[in-house]
Amino acid sequence: MSESFKYDGQKGHGGEVHQTPEAADQIMTTAQGCPVHDDQNSLKAGKHGPTLLEDHIMREKIFHFDHERIPERVVHARGYGAHGYFETYDNFSDLTCADLFQRKGEQTPVFTRFSTVAGNMGSPDVARDVRGFAVKFYTKEGNWDLVGNNIPVFFIQDAMKFPDLIHAAKQEPDRGFPQAQTAHDNFWDFASLSPESVHMLMWAMSDRAIPRSYRFMEGFGVHTFKFVNSAGEEKYVKFHWKPKSGLQSVVWNEALKINGADPDFHRRDLWNAIESGDYPEWELGVQVFDQSFADQFEFDVFDSTKLIPEEQVPVQKIGKMVLNRMVDNFFAETEQVAFCTQNIVPGIDFTPDPLLQGRNFSYLDTQTKRLGGPNFTHIPINAPQCPMRHFQQDGHMAMHNPKGRVNYEPNSWPRDEYNPRACPAHGYKSSSEAIEGDKLRYRSETFADHYSQALQFYKSQTPVEQLHIQDAFVFELSKVQTPAIRERVVSHLLNVDEALAKGVAEGLGLTTLPQKAEAAMETRTDLKPSDALSIIKNAPESFKGRKLGIFCCDGADDDVLESLINSIRAEGAMVEIVAPTIYGITTRDGKRIEGQQKIDGGPSVLYDAVALVLAKEKADEVAAIPQAKDFVTDAHAHSKFIIYNEEAMPLIKEANLEDKMDAGYLSTLKADSDAIVRQLRALRFWER
Ligand code: HDE
Numbered sequence: 001m002s003e004s005f006k007y008d009g010q011k012g013h014g015g016e017v018h019q020t021p022e023a024a025d026q027i028m029t030t031a032q033g034c035p036v037h038d039d040q041n042s043l044k045a046g047k048h049g050p051t052l053l054e055d056h057i058m059r060e061k062i063f064h065f066d067h068e069r070i071p072e073r074v075v076h077a078r079g080y081g082a083h084g085y086f087e088t089y090d091n092f093s094d095l096t097c098a099d100l101f102q103r104k105g106e107q108t109p110v111f112t113r114f115s116t117v118a119g120n121m122g123s124p125d126v127a128r129d130v131r132g133f134a135v136k137f138y139t140k141e142g143n144w145d146l147v148g149n150n151i152p153v154f155f156i157q158d159a160m161k162f163p164d165l166i167h168a169a170k171q172e173p174d175r176g177f178p179q180a181q182t183a184h185d186n187f188w189d190f191a192s193l194s195p196e197s198v199h200m201l202m203w204a205m206s207d208r209a210i211p212r213s214y215r216f217m218e219g220f221g222v223h224t225f226k227f228v229n230s231a232g233e234e235k236y237v238k239f240h241w242k243p244k245s246g247l248q249s250v251v252w253n254e255a256l257k258i259n260g261a262d263p264d265f266h267r268r269d270l271w272n273a274i275e276s277g278d279y280p281e282w283e284l285g286v287q288v289f290d291q292s293f294a295d296q297f298e299f300d301v302f303d304s305t306k307l308i309p310e311e312q313v314p315v316q317k318i319g320k321m322v323l324n325r326m327v328d329n330f331f332a333e334t335e336q337v338a339f340c341t342q343n344i345v346p347g348i349d350f351t352p353d354p355l356l357q358g359r360n361f362s363y364l365d366t367q368t369k370r371l372g373g374p375n376f377t378h379i380p381i382n383a384p385q386c387p388m389r390h391f392q393q394d395g396h397m398a399m400h401n402p403k404g405r406v407n408y409e410p411n412s413w414p415r416d417e418y419n420p421r422a423c424p425a426h427g428y429k430s431s432s433e434a435i436e437g438d439k440l441r442y443r444s445e446t447f448a449d450h451y452s453q454a455l456q457f458y459k460s461q462t463p464v465e466q467l468h469i470q471d472a473f474v475f476e477l478s479k480v481q482t483p484a485i486r487e488r489v490v491s492h493l494l495n496v497d498e499a500l501a502k503g504v505a506e507g508l509g510l511t512t513l514p515q516k517a518e519a520a521m522e523t524r525t526d527l528k529p530s531d532a533l534s535i536i537k538n539a540p541e542s543f544k545g546r547k548l549g550i551f552c553c554d555g556a557d558d559d560v561l562e563s564l565i566n567s568i569r570a571e572g573a574m575v576e577i578v579a580p581t582i583y584g585i586t587t588r589d590g591k592r593i594e595g596q597q598k599i600d601g602g603p604s605v606l607y608d609a610v611a612l613v614l615a616k617e618k619a620d621e622v623a624a625i626p627q628a629k630d631f632v633t634d635a636h637a638h639s640k641f642i643i644y645n646e647e648a649m650p651l652i653k654e655a656n657l658e659d660k661m662d663a664g665y666l667s668t669l670k671a672d673s674d675a676i677v678r679q680l681r682a683l684r685f686w687e688r
Pocket of ligand 1 (some may be wrong): 114366
């Protein structure tokens with residue numbers, strides 16, 4: 001080969017040859033700061049190599065790459081976070097001396113991470129699962145982590161059972177599947193042998209476990225905590241997050257399809273909302289009660305498988321959280337954030353809830369493993385935004401290091417910020433509690449009722465939601481291969497509601513009903529339904545923050561499209577154009593509208609409602625696209641509103657829906673677009 005030919009590894013690969021920096025601050029360096037001359041070719045002995053060990057630049061690059069991963073979270077591995085602030089509504093010093101609740105209008109920075117529980121880091125977002133809802137408040141008196149879920153109760157009553165629960169829920173250890181789902185033998189075997197989980201199972205089989213988006217779900221602290229004011233008065237408190245945009249879930253068949261079409265559905269949703277300035281908000285509510293309420297309440301307030309209905313102790317709103325900034329770097333912030341239930345601040349305290357007590361050990365322990373040492377609080381996302389003064393020192397990756405000679409106390413050196421002392425007046429004081437008794441492994445008898453609140457939850461649902469619960473049990477148990485496990489689950493449901501148990505048994509094809517499971521306590525039927533527990537009863541009656549998918553084609557009517565898009569935007573909602581090609585369409589008047597999705601990649605499951613704005617000359621061609629047919633068929637099956645113009649009738653006919661058109665089909669001929677959008681506020685046409 002001629003000497004004049006110099007192949008640089010880029011020519012012919014479409015890359016720019018020798019991309020050079022335009023300014024001094026664009027020069028690439030090694031991690032040690034040494035400027036790099038060529039980042040694409042290793043250092044070789046001769047033109048064909050071998051590569052030299054001397055190549056410190058390549059060695060450093062590959063060494064660092066090899067160490068990029070840290071252990072994923074043992075649970076809640078799949079998650080997504082955002083920054084924001086919490087604003088206090090008033091002075092709540094009568095309730096708590098927690099600094100962040102003392103001043104009306106005070107803003108406290110927060111970082112919030114939402115997650116699923118069972119799936120590994122790369123699992124799909126819309127798995128049927130509990131969602132984590134963890135908030136780190138960077139208060140002036142230290143970080144307060146409220147590490148909650150989107151369901152107010154939990155599967156188990158004692159932390160001792162947590163490893164078993166999670167082992168059973170995650171992939172089975174021999175085969176390594178199924179991933180991100182509880183629809184398998186091990187989970188239902190464990191659950192059906194742990195009757196305390198029945199209340200939570202009802203929630204997990206409800207639409208709560210398939211939220212439409214993080215933005216449309218509630219959050220709960222689950223445990224009972226304590227508020228303590230400056231006079232030392234204590235109250236019990238349960239924390240609630242209420243989304244300002246109302247509750248919403250998807251239906252199960254839709255969830256299955258979303259996971260194929262867009263496994264990042266919830267991530268993308270939060271990213272798009274925040275990046276477009278539509279900042280999601282949640283109000284923080286508290287249920288505050290005292291010992292006398294706790295004494296007369298039907299259940300033990302330290303039992304995390306029970307909730308306190310809002311009708312019995314109303315939720316008082318004390319502030320709101322606004323998420324308004326995405327992270328700069330996913331790993332640095334969302335992956336490295338270390339929530340710890342034991343991070344509390346003066347004015348808030350724990351209770352003896354045996355689940356909470358166990359968590360207070362687990363979170364610190366797991367962060368040390370995940371983040372590699374005791375100095376994870378030095379990582380910016382975990383560091384308090386108030387001063388830290390103590391004598392802790394050294395360890396891996398120590399970033400905040402004390403100055404001066406003093407690192408112990410008592411000492412007689414001058415006091416300053418590097419020589420702090422504990423303060424009896426302002427320091428964190430655990431609330432006093434008289435405790436006596438023998439050392440023993442024991443489950444309190446007051447934790448023994450496993451079915452009454454499961455029934456109360458079921459009775460609080462609308463018929464549509466009740467049917468979804470029944471269907472979910474049938475779906476999950478149909479994936480269980482061992483008949484005895486399926487029957488054991490039905491035997492528990494017989495203690496909850498006979499019609500539900502029979503419906504599930506029928507769905508499973510059981511010819512005879514099993515015996516009722518032996519119950520430690522008989523199910524109470526006197527608990528009143530609680531409307532707050534239903535999603536549909538708490539729907540927002542607004543289409544704001546939701547998304548309309550408009551399937552259109554060349555020749556579509558400009559007026560129809562334009563007025564629909566304007567009305568949707570006026571509602572504060574989003575629109576996506578779905579077209580036969582990603583190039584988009586040319587309207588009847590010759591206007592070009594870009595497509596955001598090609599029909600194959602933009603199925604109707606990605607939208608809250610759909611519109612079909614087609615054109616006469618293209619109607620038959622479009623009706624022949626199989627994915628276009630699925631678009632309509634799925635929207636119909638998922639009880640979505642379907643807006644259509646007359647030119648879309650051939651597609652509707654092709655989907656065999658002409659005879660099934662109900663009041664959920666909204667004709668652009670019969671109503672103006674504002675009126676149509678008002679109808680979308682119901683979110684779904686459940687009557688279908
Ligand atoms: Fe967790 N949980 N958990 N958990 N949990 C973790 O901590 C644990 C429980 C929750 O976005 C782990 O950092 C025990 C209830 C959320 O980073 C670990 C018990 C509730 C997150 C852990 C529970 C939660 C976690 C794994 C039973 C709702 C994700 C990684 C006693 C109130 C936080 C990590 C994030 C994460 C332990 C039960 C919520 C292992 C032992 C109940 C939202 O420490």
